[in-house]
Every structure is written in structure tokens, then in C-alpha cells.
Amino acid sequence: MYINSLELNHYRNYNDLSITFDEGITILYGDNAQGKTNILEAIYISGTTKSHRGSKDRDIIQFGEEESHIRLHLTKNDVGHRIDMHLRKNKNKGVAVDGQSIKKSGELFGIIHMIFFSPEDLSIIKNAPSERRRFINLELCQLNKLYYYNYVNYNKALNQRNSLLKQISFNTNLKDTLDMWDMYLIKYGKCIIEERESFIRNLNQIVKEIHYHLTGGKESIEIGYEKNVSIDDYENMMFHKRDMDLKYQSTQVGPHRDDMCFYINGIDVRKFGSQGQQRTAALSLKLAEIEIVKSMIHDTPILLLDDVMSELDSNRRNYLLDNIKDIQTIVTCTGYDDFIKSRLHINRIYKVTNGTVDIFNISSK
Numbered sequence: 001m002y003i004n005s006l007e008l009n010h011y012r013n014y015n016d017l018s019i020t021f022d023e024g025i026t027i028l029y030g031d032n033a034q035g036k037t038n039i040l041e042a043i044y045i046s047g048t049t050k051s052h053r054g055s056k057d058r059d060i061i062q063f064g065e066e067e068s069h070i071r072l073h074l075t076k077n078d079v080g081h082r083i084d085m086h087l088r089k090n091k092n093k094g095v096a097v098d099g100q101s102i103k104k105s106g107e108l109f110g111i112i113h114m115i116f117f118s119p120e121d122l123s124i125i126k127n128a129p130s131e132r133r134r135f136i137n138l139e140l141c142q143l144n145k146l147y148y149y150n151y152v153n154y155n156k157a158l159n160q161r162n163s164l165l166k167q168i169s170f171n172t173n174l175k176d177t178l179d180m181w182d183m184y185l186i187k188y189g190k191c192i193i194e195e196r197e198s199f200i201r202n203l204n205q206i207v208k209e210i211h212y213h214l215t216g217g218k219e220s221i222e223i224g225y226e227k228n229v230s231i232d233d234y235e236n237m238m239f240h241k242r243d244m245d246l247k248y249q250s251t252q253v254g255p256h257r258d259d260m261c262f263y264i265n266g267i268d269v270r271k272f273g274s275q276g277q278q279r280t281a282a283l284s285l286k287l288a289e290i291e292i293v294k295s296m297i298h299d300t301p302i303l304l305l306d307d308v309m310s311e312l313d314s315n316r317r318n319y320l321l322d323n324i325k326d327i328q329t330i331v332t333c334t335g336y337d338d339f340i341k342s343r344l345h346i347n348r349i350y351k352v353t354n355g356t357v358d359i360f361n362i363s364s365k
Contacts (some may be wrong), residue, residue, distance in 0.1 A: 001113065001298045002328040003043065009042045009069040010062040011087075012038045013355040021330060022347030028332045029360060030352035036332040039352075040116070040304045043330070046072040046083045047112040047141070049095060049105040057087040072110055079113060106141075106148045113142055113293055114181070117286050121189045124285065125270055125278040129259035129304040134261070139289060140199055143296050147195045154188035158251060165249045175246075182238050185254055190231050199292075200225045200260065207288035211264075214280055214319050219264050221281060228257035244305055285317055289321055303329040310334070 013035045028036040041060075044052050047351055051060065061068040070085035086094035087261040095102050102108060106167055113334050124131050141148040161181035168174050204223050211221040224303065229237045237253045262269045262281050269277050291300045349360040 001297075001302065002074065002090055003075040003302060003330075004075060004080070004186055006039065006043060006046075006073075007069075007071040007230070008039075008042055010065040011042055011068045011070060012060055012062060014038065015062065015355070017355075019350065019357055020348075021328070023328055024322075024345065024347040026255045026328075026330045027360075028330065028344055028357075029349055030334070030335055035355050035357075036350045036352045037306050039357075040306050040330060040332060042070050043072065043304060044116055046085060047108065047114045049085075049093065049108060052116050052118070057093055058089045061087055061089055072112075076111070079201055083108070083111070106145060106152070107155075109142050109145055109148055113297055113301040114304060115286065115289055115293065115300070115301050116304045116306070117308050119308060121286060121313045122279045122282045122308075122311055125262055125273070125281050129257075132260040133256075133258055135285075136196055136199060137256075138301050139293075140195055140270075143293065144195060144256065147192070149193040150188045151196070154185065154192055157188060158254065158256060160236060161185060161229045162250050165245055165251070168246060169249065178242070185251070186234050186238065189229075190234060193227060193229075193231055193258075196255065196258065197225055202295075203256035203288055205283075210287050210291075211280065211284040214284055219277070219280075221284060222263040223285075224261040224263065226259040226261050228255065228259075229253050237251050258348070279312075281315065283312070283320065285318070290323065290327065300327045303327050305329060305331045307332050307334065322360050 002023045005018065005020045007019075008014045011017070017039075019039070028039060030036055041051055041053065041055075044050075045060075055289065057068075066089055069085040070083075070087070072083045074081050074083070082098055084094075084096040084099075088094070095105065095108060097108065097111060124135060137151060137295050141151060161178065164174060164177060164181060168178075189249075200223055207221060207223060211219060234253070241252045262273075264273060264277055264281065269281050274280070290301060290303065308320075309331070312320065350357045351360040
């Protein structure tokens with residue numbers, strides 16, 4: 001699987017852009033705030049319909065314009081595909097695959113698999129639980145359409161129930177309708193818990209060896225799934241927490257409150273690990289993500305590295321670079337790193353300057 005080209009129209013600071021990619025390593029090089037990350041973001045949106053930054057469509061459209069277009073060409077199993085995105089300020093985005101419109105973003109999942117790695121990901125271990133849930137959800141939604149279906153329906157039911165809890169404070173007669181939403185939450189929530197259990201179990205098997213090699217055999221890592229509620233106790237917990245739900249006007253029980261824990265040599269690295277240990281654990285997690293995607297789709301994902309190299313020490317960089325040689329990788333960096341140049345065969349380099357992208361000639365440097 002690899003991306004052939006990307007076309008942008010009125011996208012952030014790009015009026016019109018057409019860029020091609022090699023199957024190997026492509027570097028987007030330039031100063032900060034020139035538009036390098038915007039290219040990675042557009043690629044990511046093409047595969048997920050969502051910005052990795054959490055940006056709304058109206059914020060992505062170029063200033064002064066009403067709409068924006070993204071077109072991505074890729075090859076999968078020797079078959080070419082085209083993904084078109086039509087972003088509009090006041091309407092839902094339009095999405096088409098190979099010229100055929102799709103109504104639900106879930107239909108896009110499975111066509112292209114991407115792993116996005118940014119400096120923010122190095123803080124995933126010490127950040128709030130919502131960041132770690134986001135990691136699980138983004139990966140499982142790409143890999144498992146059934147998970148996506150259950151996840152979407154769970155969130156719909158959760159929003160409806162939370163809205164109802166607020167309404168009950170004004171009209172207690174609505175209290176009896178909570179049972180229906182409890183039933184939906186439990187139905188979809190149990191499916192989410194089962195899939196997360198399986199995913200973390202598989203992830204654990206892969207991450208241990210990676211972390212062992214990253215630390216020279218000095219550390220052993222264990223990832224745990226901190227369920228807010230078990231499948232067996234779900235119904236009872238929903239019942240016993242109802243008064244608290246009514247008091248706080250939000251649902252206290254369910255997988256929307258799950259977390260992941262990371263133990264290094266038996267110590268919870270989220271709370272007691274050094275910054276170096278937390279970063280190594282995060283890198284192990286992202287590298288394990290690559291391997292688990294490979295094993296599940298029987299193909300290589302596309303790796304998007306957003307200015308990560310400057311955040312890693314030489315040992316971590318070496319290990320990362322050794323593990324991406326067979327993967328199409330698109331890298332952004334602010335300085336042309338001689339270390340990267342000496343270690344990798346770079347297929348293509350672009351210089352990005354204020355919304356313009358030009359081929360960079362290595363030999364002329």
C-alpha cells in the first residue's frame with residue numbers, strides 16, 4: 001500500500017498544490033509554519049475524514065474561500081484508487097471513492113491505513129486518559145468496521161442519555177426513559193470492551209519485544225487495560241450509579257471512561273516514570289502499532305512522521321529508522337538532518353516555503 005499523489009485546492013495555506021510521492025521515504029523540509037504539517041493532515045483526513053489536530057472543516061478551508069478539495073491517489077494490492085474530499089464551511093463534507101459518493105465515513109475505513117506520529121504522541125503516556133482512548137479508537141476504527149459501527153452507536157446513545165439526564169432535572173417524568181438508553185449503552189459498550197481487550201492483548205505481545213530491544217534489555221514493559229466497568233458487572237453498575245448520574249447530569253459508567261496503564265519493571269510509568277522512560281514507552285507503542293497493523297491487514301501501513309526525529313535521542317532514532325525501511329514514510333523536518341541522510345535512502349525531498357512545494361536537489365546542497 002502506498003500513496004501516489006496528493007492534490008489540494010484552497011486548503012489552509014495552499015491555493016493549489018499537486019505533489020507526488022515515492023514508495024519509499026519522502027521528506028518535506030522547511031522552516032516552521034510553512035505548511036509541512038498541512039500536507040500530512042490532508043493525507044490523514046483522506047483516510048479517516050478527521051484532522052489529527054481535531055480541526056473543524058471550516059478552519060481548514062483557506063481564508064476567504066467557501067470550500068476546499070482534497071484528492072488522493074493510492075495503490076493497494078496493485079490496484080489504483082482515488083479518494084476525493086469536498087470540504088464546505090456550512091455543510092457536511094462530501095466524500096467519494098473511485099468516483100462513487102459514500103454516505104458514511106465508516107465506508108472509507110479499510111481502504112487506506114495510516115499511522116501518524118507527532119511530538120505530541122511522545123506525551124501520550126503522561127497525558128490524560130482521553131489521549132490513550134483516542135489512540136485505541138483511531139486504530140480500531142481503521143482496522144475493524146464492526147468496532148467503528150459499535151463505537152459510533154455507543155457515542156450516539158451516550159450523548160442522548162447525557163442530554164436526557166439534564167432534561168430530567170427540569171422534568172422528572174422523563175426518568176423512566178433512561179432504561180431504554182441504558183439498554184443501548186450496555187449493548188454497544190460490551191462490544192467495545194471486548195474489542196479493546198483483544199486489541200490490547202495483541203498489542204502487549206508485540207510491544208514487549210520492541211521495548212526490550214529499545215532499552216538494551218534493561219526494561220520490561222506491560223500494557224494493561226483499565227476498564228471502567230467489566231462486561232459482567234455492566235448492568236449492575238449502571239443501576240447503582242444512576243443517582244450519581246442524575247446528580248452530575250452525565251454517565252459515570254462505561255468504556256468512555258476507560259484507560260490504558262503502562263508498567264515498566266512493575267512501576268506505573270504514567271505516574272512515576274522519568275521523561276525518558278515515558279518517551280521510550282510511547283515510541284514502543286507507536287512501533288508496536290505498525291506491527292499490529294501489518295499483521296491484521298497483511299500489508300504495510302503508511303507512516304506519517306511530523307517533526308519527530310528532533311525529539312528523539314540517537315538510540316531511539318536509530319531504532320525507529322531501522323524499522324521503517326519497508327514502509328512508505330512521509331517525514332517533515334525543519335532542518336535537513338545529516339543524520340537521516342546518512343542512514344536512509346531518501347527517495348524524494350521537497351522544500352516547503354510559505355505554501356509552495358519544490359523539489360529539493362540533494363546534490364546541490
